Amino acid sequence: MNIRPYVSRVRTLLKENNNVVITVLSCMVLADIFMIPGTSDLRTYGTLTAYAVDTWAVKRKSRTTFIGCLVLLLVMYVLYLATGTSEQTEKTAVWLFFSLLVGVIQLWRE
């Protein structure tokens, strides 16, 4: 079975709706940090995989990912000052780590 046409269609779809995808993924991350108690690997790795696929589809530059990291860093900093090493702060740090990881992989590819 030739999956190339399907891959191509997914890629085109993601490219056309890039802003929507990014917004949804950002909302998922923020919801995980601020609204959903506890941690879930499914949420974390699911969102991460979605972001990685989207990054591959739209050929996003590592710089964009690092800007996302900057936003997460600022959020984490504010949370740290306000709540110390609370669950929210720790979750933000984990998101920051994974974002950096994606950014580094992008850097190697670039």
Next chain:
Amino acid sequence: MNNALLSHDQVFLNPLLFYLMLRFVQSRRWIFLAYILGITVLFSGNFSWFSAPPLFAFFPLAGLFLLLYVRVVLKVRIPWKMLGLGFVLFLGLHAFHYLPEVKSLLSPGSYTNVRFFDREAIIHEGLQYFTGVLPLAKASINILFPSASKPLAPLAIFVPLTLLLGACLRKKKHADLPLIMSFFGITYFLVTANITHIGVEAYKRLFYIPGFSMFRNFIGQWQFVFNFFTAIFLGLAAEQLMVRLRKVGVYFISFVLVSIIAGAWPFLSGDLANPVRWGSKGVRTAIVMDPEYMEVLDYIRALPSDGKMLTLPFSDWGAQVVHGLNNAVYVGPSTVSYLAGKPDFSGYQMIAPFPELFFRLVREKNYGALRRLFRLLNIRYVFHNSAENVYDDVFPQFPYTYARQSLPGTQEGMTDLIRKLDAKKIYSRKSYDIYELPDFLPIAFTPTSITFYENSVDDWYGQTASFFINDPSKELRHVYIDKKACGVLDQPSCKTDVPIALQSAPKLTVTRVNPTHYTIRVADIAAPFVLSFLGGYDAAWTAYVSEAHEDGNAYDQTYLDGGVKENTASYATDTFFDSYLFTSLRQAAIPSSQHMLVNGYANGWYITGQDIAGRDAMTVALIMRDQLYVLAGLALSSVCLFVLIASILFGIIRNRPSAKEI
């Protein structure tokens, strides 16, 4: 100092060695490698289980980074031949301390071997400890690096901000940034561990790699290598910022530097080396030594050498707590043992394999069994530091959290415990008291009776069967032997639990040549006998039998109604280079099948009629054969040190690098 020796070399020496290695790889000048080797000899820790983690945390990762950096970024060829030569010289230089460690590692059942390869030990000592400290790891702290000073904590943003801004504003598409960021990420994961459930599970799998258990205290072990890569990353990011933002970048980086220096003020001012001791109520770590305590140590050093010490208060992990003249305490390896030279049981791990049993007997107030336990362990003295500021309310938890659950919670209770053991006070100075127990077994003796026990207790320490607790035998010269050794002893009734009287218990005169060599003259031999030696069991302890000879020593201590005489003066004049060690290589030893575990931890030999060969007196030499590895290593290291010094001198004279190059 708060374990300063364990950390300062990682802050100062490791980066220096890395820099010199980089210079060597770039310049291919031998002198840089020689400097590295010289520094490792002068300042190196060692490769023992406790000292090796900082070395193995830093150098493999730093070395890999350096090789990749040189090949991928600098595109310079690596001088493999010279590196190989340097490595061989490195192995030779350090042979004196790693050869015995390697021997220990490869000896089944040894302390290091068990912790490397035994799955149960990996789970019990490695994984469970890791799981215990896991909640202490904070992903956010490891990114922000907040200052130890609380008012300066808000400055924590500037280092990670610089790192990310540097990554965002990267101009050149060189591989240096992704390379350093990769190592930053790897070490961040190693120092944090607590990154999603899958991350933690993956981390736990690493513990099954032989030796990885040494990193069970992962936060402390990986912290310095993580800081090292962060520092390089920061330097690269700062360079990017200054190149891209020019003046603004320079101002920003200047501000970041000021914030780093301000945040590091507790370190620069020295406060970090003298913090309040964790677990205490306001007691600091840098002590002013009490001169009267030094006199106590002198007294301990002058005590008859045979007989070990029990130190109270008893700690959780083998540390001794000593207060100073100021409001500070030392918590670390036993000063009684390391400064006064008296083997000391100062905490839980020291008294293996009996720690749980010791606690249980104290809880049950079974003082008779406690005294039997101390006899088995060759404990003769109790050292009690009754100062309130090393126990009581000042140290409500660490380092006594677990011990307190069984032992008295106050110094008054400790004194009462000693009284119940019928110990006699033989020395008192300020809060320091030394007691002598009413009966003890010397380090070497011939038992008059044996009880065989079944080692059925299935705990990971092993051999902690409570074989002696309810023993009705009043016999002092008594040993306990696993029923598995029945065949060796050739005792027809050894399958029973009833004590067996031995036909022969010859008299001994004992001389310690050094801690690895005891000479024992055996007299009045009437039949095969058991020789008990209460040093920790090790298969490397070997017994050699020869004709009896008078050595002219004065035997000033007599134990067991004249059954054992000892030349205690010999303890003060240990012979380091012991020629008998080499002589023994040509002699036939008592077969290892006659060497057995007695009392669950010590050595025993069954001396058969064949060994006695009709003699009524003979000399038995007990030799720790692994000492050969120490001496061989020393010889090899000495030769290599000579080669190194010669090469440095030759390099300086012939090919001296200019100050600018260094």
